[in-house]
Amino acid sequence: MAMAALRRGGRRMAAPLISPHPVNSLSSSLASSEVLNSVSLVQAVQFNYCASEVDRSQNMGYPPAVSVLVFLLNSYANATNASMTKLILSIKKVINFYGYTRYVYLAILSVDVKKNVIVAISSDKGLCGGINSTAVKISRGLHKLNSGPEKECKYVILGEKAKVQLVRDSKKEIELSITELQKNPLNYTQVAVLADDILKNVEFDALRIVFNKFHSVVSFVPTTSTVLSPEVVEREAEAGGKLGELDSYEIEGGETKSEVLQNLSEFQFSCVLFNAVLENACSEQGARMSAMDSSSRNAGDMLDRLTLTYNRTRQASITTELIEIISGASALEG
Amino acid sequence: MASNAAVPFWRAAGMTYITYSNLCANLVRQCLKEPHRSEALNREKVHFSISKWAEGKPKKPSRFLCSFL
Numbered sequence: 001m002a003m004a005a006l007r008r009g010g011r012r013m014a015a016p017l018i019s020p021h022p023v024n025s026l027s028s029s030l031a032s033s034e035v036l037n038s039v040s041l042v043q044a045v046q047f048n049y050c051a052s053e054v055d056r057s058q059n060m061g062y063p064p065a066v067s068v069l070v071f072l073l074n075s076y077a078n079a080t081n082a083s084m085t086k087l088i089l090s091i092k093k094v095i096n097f098y099g100y101t102r103y104v105y106l107a108i109l110s111v112d113v114k115k116n117v118i119v120a121i122s123s124d125k126g127l128c129g130g131i132n133s134t135a136v137k138i139s140r141g142l143h144k145l146n147s148g149p150e151k152e153c154k155y156v157i158l159g160e161k162a163k164v165q166l167v168r169d170s171k172k173e174i175e176l177s178i179t180e181l182q183k184n185p186l187n188y189t190q191v192a193v194l195a196d197d198i199l200k201n202v203e204f205d206a207l208r209i210v211f212n213k214f215h216s217v218v219s220f221v222p223t224t225s226t227v228l229s230p231e232v233v234e235r236e237a238e239a240g241g242k243l244g245e246l247d248s249y250e251i252e253g254g255e256t257k258s259e260v261l262q263n264l265s266e267f268q269f270s271c272v273l274f275n276a277v278l279e280n281a282c283s284e285q286g287a288r289m290s291a292m293d294s295s296s297r298n299a300g301d302m303l304d305r306l307t308l309t310y311n312r313t314r315q316a317s318i319t320t321e322l323i324e325i326i327s328g329a330s331a332l333e334g
Numbered sequence: 335m336a337s338n339a340a341v342p343f344w345r346a347a348g349m350t351y352i353t354y355s356n357l358c359a360n361l362v363r364q365c366l367k368e369p370h371r372s373e374a375l376n377r378e379k380v381h382f383s384i385s386k387w388a389e390g391k392p393k394k395p396s397r398f399l400c401s402f403l
Contacts (some may be wrong), residue, residue: 142373171390179382179395189356190380197384260339263351270352 093264113205113232115154116146117175119198120166121211121276122159128293129284131212131220132161136200139221141171145210156198158277175202186281188274195270203231206268211276212283216292218290220283225272230265234258 120139122132139155139162146153155162155170157177166174178194207227212220228236234257237246251260344354360397363374 171387174390176384176386178382178384178393180381180397184379184382187377188377188381189359190382192352192356193380194382196350196386199350199352216376266351267355309348 027255051163106257108267113228114150115152115203115205116201117154117156117204117207118142118146119158119207119209119273119276120157120162121209121280122157122162123280125184126161127146127288127291128284129287132159133165133224133282134220134222135210135212136162136165138224139166140170142210142224143173154202158194158201171286180326182279182281186277188270189275192270195266198273199266199269209272209276211280213279214282214286214288217286218232220287226263227269227272230258230261232260233265303318 029130118139120135120136143153143155152171154175155166155173156175157166158179158181163174163177163179176198181190181194184190206229209225209227211223211225213223215221233246251257294330340397345351349357360378363371365379366374373376381397383395383397
């Protein structure tokens with residue numbers, strides 16, 4: 001077990017692309033575990049590893065799903081139950097996979113594939129300004145970019161607003177539409193089940209997720225995240241280039257590379273989808289706030305203007321009446 | 335640990351990795367004590383309604399509503 005922990009730590013430290021964050025406390029604690037080599041000390045090492053993972057994950061902006069797993073792990077790192085330890089080890093493997101994932105994510109932007117599926121994320125409720133329209137515009141643009149003689153492009157739509165807009169011209173291209181996502185507060189399990197459904201129902205080479213990234217309360221940038229299917233990743237890895245360097249990772253345990261890639265690709269999809277849904281929800285709230293604020297201000301301005309006009313007109317009519325009465329009276333006297 | 339040739343048991347049973355990890359997370363959540371347990375189980379509620387489209391027409395939507403498994 002100590003050797004496994006050491007090897008894991010070694011692989012993490014040898015990968016330059018993953019993290020510039022030095023893990024000095026980890027190496028010293030690993031050295032001491034080699035010397036003593038008792039079960040509780042190894043678990044303490046794993047606990048330190050988890051704690052440093054939490055720090056690293058905060059720094060690297062891991063999706064909340066991975067941080068949640070790490071947090072749950074921390075609560076049970078000192079369990080002595082054998083099955084619990086096994087469960088923890090399998091979860092830790094997931095967290096190790098994430099470094100692998102980030103590498104894949106960075107290298108996939110310029111891959112040309114045959115079957116694209118565009119996942120467009122929008123809101124169910126209205127009154128949120130222009131963010132849904134921008135998301136739909138980007139989806140349409142991507143669709144045009146990706147359709148050609150051999151290529152195929154389909155839509156998966158989350159949310160009512162995008163569905164309404166895309167039904168107008170791309171009815172035949174829609175595969176799935178999902179609504180009522182925000183009835184309960186968003187959580188990872190819901191998005192994971194959704195991702196599972198999408199994976200089961202849709203064939204794809206590459207998934208392009210279109211959403212609004214939250215920049216600040218007034219600025220939302222429409223972005224695209226791409227997730228490749230495991231077959232395409234393998235193909236690109238054979239072909240060389242950036243993804244070919246995936247082979248420099250050592251895969252421990254009894255799994256083959258294609259198995260790892262498949263697990264990884266599924267988990268990556270659900271994590272990236274969760275990130276996208278959360279960012280879109282944030283952008284929706286911000287956009288709604290600024291849209292409502294500007295409409296209140298416009299309504300207030302209009303109210304002021306109309307009040308002035310009303311008062312002026314009223315005073316003018318009173319003045320006219322007074323003038324008529326006075327002139328009438330003076331005509332009688334004179 | 336699975337051998338090199340065989341698929342892990344859950345993939346042979348038709349589950350994806352996502353379902354497997356959600357099940358594991360569910361197990362861990364159920365190990366908690368109150369009050370953290372109810373808070374954690376609250377974070378597991380799933381609700382959405384999905385409808386498949388065929389030839390430009392949506393089929394009847396199926397509502398997916400469960401506290402996970």
